[in-house]
Amino acid sequence: xxxxxxxxxxxxxxxxxxxxxxxxxxxxxxxxxxxxxxxxxxxxxxxxxxxxxxxxxxxxxxxxxxxxxxxxxxxxxxxxxxxxxxxxxxxxxxxxxxxxxxxxxxxxxxxxxxxxxxxxxxxxxxxxxxxxxxxxxxxxxxxxxxxxxxxxxxxxxxxxxxxxxxxxxxxxxxxxxxxxxxxxxxxxxxxxxxxxxxxxxxxxxxxxxxxxxxxxxxxxxxxxxxxxxxxxxxxxxxxxxxxxxxxxxxxxxxxxxxxxxxxxxxxxxxx
Ligand code: ADP
Numbered sequence: 001x002x003x004x005x006x007x008x009x010x011x012x013x014x015x016x017x018x019x020x021x022x023x024x025x026x027x028x029x030x031x032x033x034x035x036x037x038x039x040x041x042x043x044x045x046x047x048x049x050x051x052x053x054x055x056x057x058x059x060x061x062x063x064x065x066x067x068x069x070x071x072x073x074x075x076x077x078x079x080x081x082x083x084x085x086x087x088x089x090x091x092x093x094x095x096x097x098x099x100x101x102x103x104x105x106x107x108x109x110x111x112x113x114x115x116x117x118x119x120x121x122x123x124x125x126x127x128x129x130x131x132x133x134x135x136x137x138x139x140x141x142x143x144x145x146x147x148x149x150x151x152x153x154x155x156x157x158x159x160x161x162x163x164x165x166x167x168x169x170x171x172x173x174x175x176x177x178x179x180x181x182x183x184x185x186x187x188x189x190x191x192x193x194x195x196x197x198x199x200x201x202x203x204x205x206x207x208x209x210x211x212x213x214x215x216x217x218x219x220x221x222x223x224x225x226x227x228x229x230x231x232x233x234x235x236x237x238x239x240x241x242x243x244x245x246x247x248x249x250x251x252x253x254x255x256x257x258x259x260x261x262x263x264x265x266x267x268x269x270x271x
Contacts, residue, residue: 008094009103012064019192020049020056021185026176030057033174039127039150041170044178047224049189050153053178054108063147064105066096070115076122079109080135092138097122101133104147112152113163120169126150127172157221183209186225194232203270204228207245210266211253219259223249241271 020027033040034057042050051067058065068079081095100107109115109123125132131144152173154165181189183205190201205228212222231248235241250263 009064009099009105012066012105014055014059014065017059018052018055020052021181021189023049023178023181023185026053026178027057027060029174029176031060034061034149037131037146037149038174039172040152041165041173041175042151042153042178043156043175044153045155045157045180045221045224047226048178048180049225050178051108051110054106054151057151058106061106061147061149063149064100064103065108066100066105067108067110068096070109070111070113072114072116074115074119076116076118079119079122080133080137083137097126098133098135098142101126101142101144101148104145106149106151109150109152111154113154113165120166123150123152123169124172127169180208180212180222180225186228189225190228190232193229195236196232200235201228201232204231204245204249207249207266207270210270211249211263214259214262217259217262218256219254221253223253227252242267245271 030040030053042053044050054067055065068074077095079095079097081093081098083090084093085091094102097107099105112123122133125134126144127150131148133142133144134140135142180186183202186205186208187198187201190196190204191198194201208223208225208228211219215222227249230252231244234244234248239247245267246264250260250267253263254260
C-alpha cells in the first residue's frame with residue numbers, strides 16, 4: 001500500500017464513539033450482517049439517523065467509513081476511480097468504492113437511487129456472494145476482503161417509478177427499516193445533541209409529531225430529528241421559540257402559505 005493511499009484511508013477512521021440511541025435491534029442485525037459479509041440497505045426518511053447509525057457501526061467494527069452522497073450525475077468512474085494527468089504522467093486515483101474494497105473499509109452510498117443507473121454494474125457483483133469489484137480501466141478484478149462492507153440508503157417516501165430500487169438490486173441486501181425514533185428516545189436525542197433541557201426537547205418532539213401528521217394534507221415530509229436539533233441549537237443561542245421553530249423547522253418543510261400557517265398554529269398551541 002503506498003503512503004498516500006494509507007493516509008487517505010486513515011482520514012475515514014471513526015476515532016471516538018458516536019452518540020447513537022438504538023431504535024430496536026438494528027445494531028445487532030448490522031453486526032451479524034457484517035460477520036456474514038452481507039451488504040446493508042437502510043430505508044427511511046431523511047434526518048432519522050441512518051448516517052449516524054453507519055458511523056456508530058463503523059466505530060463498533062473498527063473500520064474506516066467512506067460515505068458517498070449520490071446524485072444524478074454520479075457515474076461508475078466516480079465510484080471506481082480515474083486516471084489524472086499530472087504533467088506528462090497519468091496517475092490512477094482510486095474512487096471511494098475501490099479505496100474501500102482495497103482497504104477493507106465500509107462504503108456507504110447515501111441515497112443510492114439518485115446515482116446513474118450504470119453504477120449497478122459495479123454494485124451488483126460486490127453486493128452478492130461474488131464480492132468482487134471489476135476495475136475495467138486497470139484490467140483488474142479486486143476480491144473484497146472480509147472486512148469490506150457495502151451499505152446503501154434510500155428514502156422510500158421520495159420514490160417515483162423512475163427512481164425506485166430495482167428488485168435485482170434490493171434483493172441482494174439485508175434491509176433495515178428506519179423511522180423517526182419513539183418520542184421518549186427522540187427527546188433524549190434532541191436533548192443530548194441540541195443541548196437543551198428535557199421539557200423543551202419533549203415539546204419540540206410533540207411539534208414534530210404534529211407536522212408528521214400533515215403528510216395527508218400535502219406536506220412532503222414532516223419535521224426530521226435533524227430539524228428538531230437545529231431548532232434546539234437556535235434556542236440555545238437565545239432565540240425565542242417562535243423564531244427558532246419558524247426558521248429551524250417550519251420554513252425548511254414547505255413554501256405553501258396554508259401549511260406554514262397551520263404549523264405556526266401548532267407552535268402556538270404547544271408553547
Ligand atoms: P439520515 O442519514 O437518516 O438523513 P442522520 O443520521 O444525519 O439522518 O440524522 C440526523 C441527526 O439526528 C444526526 O446528526 C443525529 O444528531 C440525530 N440522530 C438521529 N437519530 C439518532 C439516534 N438514534 N441516536 C443519536 N442521534 C440521532
